[in-house]
Amino acid sequence: MSMVLSAVLALLVLCLICGAILGFAAVRFRVEGDPLAEQINALLPQTQCGQCGYPGCKPYSEAIAGGDKINKCPPGGEATIQALADLLDVEVEPLDAVEGEKPQMVAFIREAECIGCTKCIQACPVDAILGAAKQMHTVIASECTGCDLCVEPCPVDCIDMLPVGGNLQSWHWSQPLPPGQLIATDREHAA
Amino acid sequence: MSRVQLWEMPGGIHPAEHKSQSNGTPIQPAPLPKRLIVPLNQHIGAPAEPCVVVGERVLKGQLIAAANGMVSVPVHAPTSGIVSFIGPQPYPHVSGLLSEAIVIDSDGLEQWTELSPCPDYRSLTPAELLAIIRSAGINGLGGAGFPTAVKLSARSAQKIHSLIINGTECEPYITADDRLMRERAAQLISGIEILAQLIAPTVVLIGIEDNKPEAIAAVQAAIGERPFSLRVLPTKYPSGGEKQLIQLLTGAEVPSGGLPADIGMLCLNVGTVVAIHAAVIEGRPLISRITTLTGAALSRPMNVEALIGTPVGELLDFAGLQEAQLDRLLLGGPMMGFSLPSLAVPLIKTSNCLLASTASELPAPPPALPCIRCGDCADVCPASLLPQQLHFFALGQQHEQLKAHHLFDCIECGACAYVCPSSIPLVQYYRAAKAEIRELENKQLKAEQSRQRFEQRQERLRCEQERRDAERQARTEKAAHAKAALAANQTTTEPGALTAAPAGLSELQKKLKIAASMAQVTLKKAEKQLSLYTDKGGDTGELQAQVEQLRGAALLAQSALDAALTTVSPATVSVPNAEQALKKAKIEVAMLRAQVRKLEQLEAPNAEQTSQLQGLRSQLTAAESLLESLPSPRPASVDPLPASPAMQALKQAKIALAMRRAELKKAEQAGTDSDQLPSLRAALAAAEQALHAAEDACGKPAPNLQRLDKQPIDETTRALKTELAMARADLSKLAREPGTPEAALSVARQRLLTAEQHLQQQQNS
Numbered sequence A: 001m002s003m004v005l006s007a008v009l010a011l012l013v014l015c016l017i018c019g020a021i022l023g024f025a026a027v028r029f030r031v032e033g034d035p036l037a038e039q040i041n042a043l044l045p046q047t048q049c050g051q052c053g054y055p056g057c058k059p060y061s062e063a064i065a066g067g068d069k070i071n072k073c074p075p076g077g078e079a080t081i082q083a084l085a086d087l088l089d090v091e092v093e094p095l096d097a098v099e100g101e102k103p104q105m106v107a108f109i110r111e112a113e114c115i116g117c118t119k120c121i122q123a124c125p126v127d128a129i130l131g132a133a134k135q136m137h138t139v140i141a142s143e144c145t146g147c148d149l150c151v152e153p154c155p156v157d158c159i160d161m162l163p164v165g166g167n168l169q170s171w172h173w174s175q176p177l178p179p180g181q182l183i184a185t186d187r188e189h190a191a
Numbered sequence B: 001m002s003r004v005q006l007w008e009m010p011g012g013i014h015p016a017e018h019k020s021q022s023n024g025t026p027i028q029p030a031p032l033p034k035r036l037i038v039p040l041n042q043h044i045g046a047p048a049e050p051c052v053v054v055g056e057r058v059l060k061g062q063l064i065a066a067a068n069g070m071v072s073v074p075v076h077a078p079t080s081g082i083v084s085f086i087g088p089q090p091y092p093h094v095s096g097l098l099s100e101a102i103v104i105d106s107d108g109l110e111q112w113t114e115l116s117p118c119p120d121y122r123s124l125t126p127a128e129l130l131a132i133i134r135s136a137g138i139n140g141l142g143g144a145g146f147p148t149a150v151k152l153s154a155r156s157a158q159k160i161h162s163l164i165i166n167g168t169e170c171e172p173y174i175t176a177d178d179r180l181m182r183e184r185a186a187q188l189i190s191g192i193e194i195l196a197q198l199i200a201p202t203v204v205l206i207g208i209e210d211n212k213p214e215a216i217a218a219v220q221a222a223i224g225e226r227p228f229s230l231r232v233l234p235t236k237y238p239s240g241g242e243k244q245l246i247q248l249l250t251g252a253e254v255p256s257g258g259l260p261a262d263i264g265m266l267c268l269n270v271g272t273v274v275a276i277h278a279a280v281i282e283g284r285p286l287i288s289r290i291t292t293l294t295g296a297a298l299s300r301p302m303n304v305e306a307l308i309g310t311p312v313g314e315l316l317d318f319a320g321l322q323e324a325q326l327d328r329l330l331l332g333g334p335m336m337g338f339s340l341p342s343l344a345v346p347l348i349k350t351s352n353c354l355l356a357s358t359a360s361e362l363p364a365p366p367p368a369l370p371c372i373r374c375g376d377c378a379d380v381c382p383a384s385l386l387p388q389q390l391h392f393f394a395l396g397q398q399h400e401q402l403k404a405h406h407l408f409d410c411i412e413c414g415a416c417a418y419v420c421p422s423s424i425p426l427v428q429y430y431r432a433a434k435a436e437i438r439e440l441e442n443k444q445l446k447a448e449q450s451r452q453r454f455e456q457r458q459e460r461l462r463c464e465q466e467r468r469d470a471e472r473q474a475r476t477e478k479a480a481h482a483k484a485a486l487a488a489n490q491t492t493t494e495p496g497a498l499t500a501a502p503a504g505l506s507e508l509q510k511k512l513k514i515a516a517s518m519a520q521v522t523l524k525k526a527e528k529q530l531s532l533y534t535d536k537g538g539d540t541g542e543l544q545a546q547v548e549q550l551r552g553a554a555l556l557a558q559s560a561l562d563a564a565l566t567t568v569s570p571a572t573v574s575v576p577n578a579e580q581a582l583k584k585a586k587i588e589v590a591m592l593r594a595q596v597r598k599l600e601q602l603e604a605p606n607a608e609q610t611s612q613l614q615g616l617r618s619q620l621t622a623a624e625s626l627l628e629s630l631p632s633p634r635p636a637s638v639d640p641l642p643a644s645p646a647m648q649a650l651k652q653a654k655i656a657l658a659m660r661r662a663e664l665k666k667a668e669q670a671g672t673d674s675d676q677l678p679s680l681r682a683a684l685a686a687a688e689q690a691l692h693a694a695e696d697a698c699g700k701p702a703p704n705l706q707r708l709d710k711q712p713i714d715e716t717t718r719a720l721k722t723e724l725a726m727a728r729a730d731l732s733k734l735a736r737e738p739g740t741p742e743a744a745l746s747v748a749r750q751r752l753l754t755a756e757q758h759l760q761q762q763q764n765s
Helices: A002-028 A035-043 A057-065 A077-088 A119-123 A184-190 B126-135 B148-153 B176-183 B185-199 B213-223 B242-250 B270-282 B312-318 B376-380 B387-395 B399-404 B415-419 B426-493 B495-500 B507-536 B541-566 B574-601 B607-629 B645-670 B676-698 B705-709 B715-736 B742-764
Strands: A105-109 A159-163 B035-039 B063-066 B081-090 B098-106 B162-167 B203-209 B228-233 B265-269 B288-294 B302-307 B328-331 B353-357
Touching: A035 A057, A035 A077, A057 B426, B035 B081, B063 B098, B126 B148, B126 B185, B126 B270, B148 B185, B148 B265, B148 B270, B162 B185, B162 B242, B162 B270, B176 B185, B176 B213, B176 B270, B176 B288, B185 B203, B185 B213, B185 B270, B203 B213, B203 B242, B213 B228, B228 B242, B242 B265, B265 B270, B270 B288, B288 B312, B302 B312, B312 B328, B312 B353, B376 B387, B376 B415, B387 B399, B387 B426, B399 B426, B415 B426, B507 B541, B507 B607, B541 B574, B541 B607, B574 B607, B645 B676, B715 B742
Parallel strands: B162 B203, B162 B265, B203 B228, B288 B353
Antiparallel strands: A105 A159, B035 B098, B081 B098, B288 B302, B328 B353
């Protein structure tokens, strides 16, 4: 009987010690923030456009970490969905957007029409619009994420979203079509 | 020629050379084209900035676009003529996209701008030499087009000990460097000497492939006794690659992802060296280059020296292009060149060859077949990569694997695709994969940047909000404080006033406002009438007087209203307002009375004075009527103590004394009525007496009348006294306000103390 008791006691003491160590470690080595949300946030395109229904990329990444769907990011497109699926080990889903994937855009202010109301400046999530009250505004194209948020507030509709690219610097070779995808008549032109 | 040790390079192929087509004839000058299209970006780096305008006449060699930043190259006018267009123009690129360019309509005069040659370059400092090379618009003429000045000025940790001159020209068909070395060996050596002076290398190596014996002989002859060593290399493609040539000549390998400068080497193409010679010795900017025109579709293949910006179609016509036979037009050689979309594109600084091929000469590759993993590609890769693996990773878009397999060390020489038995366009896979990876990296970079900007903005907005909240908090606290203070004030002075305080205008203020506006309206009407009559030329004396009177009344009403309105402050409410208005009105009446009296006292008033008097009288009556209209203040608000008749008498006596004193002072100041002064003095004395009597009557001690005799103070004392009073006021104000920092208080105290001391000193002295 005493054997059983001592064994139980020994195990109890061991459990308590281990529990104390674990408890201490949980407090001492606590990770600040949500590491998973940060990893997800790093994969999102950071346009801060809010098309996912959240006010920015970080809130969406937190929502994904909390179990939301991964297919709500139109600017990221298929590539982002693929990357998120790889990270979270979930199924790839088709993009949940009416217009589908859009090319990278950049805002452009028709400066002659701008009345200097600063409404677009307040709407821009990345401070990419330069201007002051009653002064003409302009978009810093290299900082613009193409999020569209400045278009709506403009009272004179002088902001256009233009597709980026079409110049020599952005052009690049595309992959050759794999052999199987060529149809007979294309074979002569393919090379 | 001494045979020195050469090293081996991995891989390499021996494609058919086809060099004899074009290397038999001397370099021809190309005909001057009518229009030259000079692109602003003929190099790696930022496009140049145009510094001419449309319609401007430019001279040959004149700067037309300045370098935009450090890694950029200026552009010069290839010939004299008129700038006819600046904007998107065809550009020699596989995409067929347009690029910014300056179009010059040549005038055929070939009029040079003023050049500044420096034959005595040995007296120049390296910085000056570098500046000459930079301003001459030289970039690498071998193919990539890296700005030469940047290459020469990039200071790596290691000093450049080997200068390597690349005369290998390994790609089939191209003979531009071959002909250049044959015909301009002296200039080449001169250019090397300039470079040797600039970077002071320990060795200068010139590498030429053994399939150019004439060029070797010419360069050897030009070298003479100079310490440059000419190395003859076995013909093998791609020995002309920068890294491959360095390996062949020195045995050293440029590290992965590194530059030759990292191992103390610098490699320049022979064409670039000749351009440096022209820039320094002759002062000529880079406005032309030697280009090979070759291919079976040309009847006279040759090398030409063509102006930058010459449309390639004109060059090909000069070489006898048979358009019916032309199948593909390549810019560059058959291995690394690319198809040109049109004949309108201009020749640029990096265009070393135009290959007009017929269909049988360069047949389209057969359709690609699946990879059979033969491994031939790995054998021929000059960069020791695994092209097969890269191909599969590129197909699967496995970017991490591609990077791990050193995709970015691929020089895109095309040797792997050349030997591939399945005709897989391997280089295109690599180019596409490289572009994809770069694009993704750029996207990630931009995303990171956007994230930072977004977060900084959020932080900024948060701070602003906090600041605003804090301010609002402070304001509400202050308001509450002021309210409390006011309430305390009210309860001590007049308990009833707090409840009686109206939110908007008080009854009195409303009344005053109405009166003021009415007076204004009447005045306006009268003025109108007056002007009407004046126009008619009628008798307006009466009207004028009336208007004057009305104006006075309106003015008075307005001032009364202003006084009533301005006294609205948290500390005072309607009843004090009324008091103030009353006081104001009283003062007004008193002043008017005094003025009237003064005028009345005049013995012989002239017409103007009489009319003035009349106006004043009318004003006075108006003011008196207004005074009557004002409610008399409750005695409690004026004097909280019940005043005894004796006290009132005392007060009246005091007032009388003050008035007499004021009158006397005024008369003294006016200084005219000397006969009136005694009477005024007598009146003052009488008033004093009356006051004394009143004081005796009310039983109050007589005031010390010492100050009546005081001397008028001088300016300095007055200033000091003012300072003292202000200091005191400041201190008491600060002390009253809660939360004043101790430092501010002590400063104020100090100020008061000094002011007191100064005043003391002044009075003692």
